[in-house]
Amino acid sequence: MSEIAEDALAEVLRNACLSAGFDPSDADLMRIGENAIYRLPGGIVVRISRPRQEVAASREVAVARWMEGAGVEAVRVAPGIEQPMDVDGRAVTFWRELPPHRRGTRVQAAEALRKLHRLAPPAGFDLAKVAPFVRLEGRIEGARFLPDDDRRWMREHLARLRERWEGLPNGLPWCVIHGDAWVGNVVVADDGRVILLDLERASIGPPEWDLVHTAIKLSSFGWITAEQYGEFCAVYGYDVTTWDGFELLRDIREFRMTTMAVQAGTTDPRWREQAGHRLACIRRGSGRPWPGWEALG
Known part of the structure; x- marks a missing residue:
């Protein structure tokens, strides 16, 4: 910045x-x-x-x-x-x-999501449907540091993802979802309350959209172990990787994470190498879990 x-x-x-x-x-x-x-x-x-x-x-x-x-x-x-x-x-x-707190765990995130997904939608205002591709075009167009070929591929990949989204398989009933449900958006207050953060992507959508965040930490990046992922699934009561639509949501999430790195690299050159690495991984497509994905911050 x-x-x-x-x-x-x-x-x-x-x-x-x-x-x-x-x-x-x-x-x-x-x-x-x-x-x-x-x-x-x-x-x-x-x-x-x-x-x-x-x-x-x-x-x-x-x-x-x-x-x-x-x-x-x-x-x-x-x-x-x-x-x-x-x-x-x-x-x-x-x-x-926030009150004094610490970062939440995957298990606590699973419990918070399970409770959220059981809520009836709000009656006082219209909670829009999930928007899986919001801001992505702008991030691509703003990434002038990328070669033209990379940006062209990203536009084409985004078009393919949009087309695939139209054929999203049926899964769990749509409900209120957090929309950006990675574990960093869950904290635990010193009094034990589990608190949800960053609500700007809350919407009506497939609960699998929230669950895929944790699933790809195992399947795409190897950031967690199979045992840790199993604990998450046991608390929530469902394993999203068994669903026919998992690969589509996985691919969208990976692309969103890549465009986040691209956006960071647009204003801070320190993140351009990470953006290029993420882009190379998703362009290749195979070889998961991919090493070398680092948290932005």
């Missing part, structure tokens, strides 16, 4: 905080990824989206409020603020800071 980009984010933060009645002078930048996240004194966290993401931010706020009313442990919206705010084309939202 360049100093110019950070300065622009700081200006968005300042304007949003002043509008909401907060003092931004002591804001602490926690991280910059899909969103820029700042901590304010007094237990408030500010999320600044990438440009033109107000619809996703609005949905995340609505989902968080619905989950709070339904008794689901998840991140909580800061009360008394009309949000999201649109500041210079970016959606800004305000959240309560």
Whole structure:
């Protein structure tokens, strides 16, 4: 992230905080990824989206409020603020800071997903259907550091995935899903509560979409053992790899993860080697589990 980009984010933060009645002078930048996240004194966290993401931010706020009313442990919206705010084309939202916590485990993620997937959809607003290909075109077009051949292949691969999605086999009944259910979006408070994070991709969709996150950690990357994956399946009560649609969701997830690395490499050259490695793996297609995939951060 360049100093110019950070300065622009700081200006968005300042304007949003002043509008909401907060003092931004002591804001602490926690991280910059899909969103820029700042901590304010007094237990408030500010999320600044990438440009033109107000619809996703609005949905995340609505989902968080619905989950709070339904008794689901998840991140909580800061009360008394009309949000999201649109500041210079970016959606800004305000959240309560999490209590002292630690990262969740795969088993805890499985239990949280099992409970979420059993909920009746919200009645107070329309929770859209899952959007498996959201933002992918923009990530590809923005990756000017990639050779033209790579970007051409990515466009063609995206078209093939879209076509395959139209023939998604029947599986478990569609329900409320988290939409980005990797274990990093689950934390455990010191009092034992398991809390869901990052709700902007919550939607109505196949529960398998949430489950495939953990499955590919074994089958695609070898990040977990077969025993660890078995524990996840035992708690949730289902093994997504036995479903006819698994390979399609696996391929989409692998591609999404590759475009995330491409997006990171667009603004930070340190991630360009990782982006190229991921792209080479999915272009090859065979040889799973693939070594060398590193977490972005």
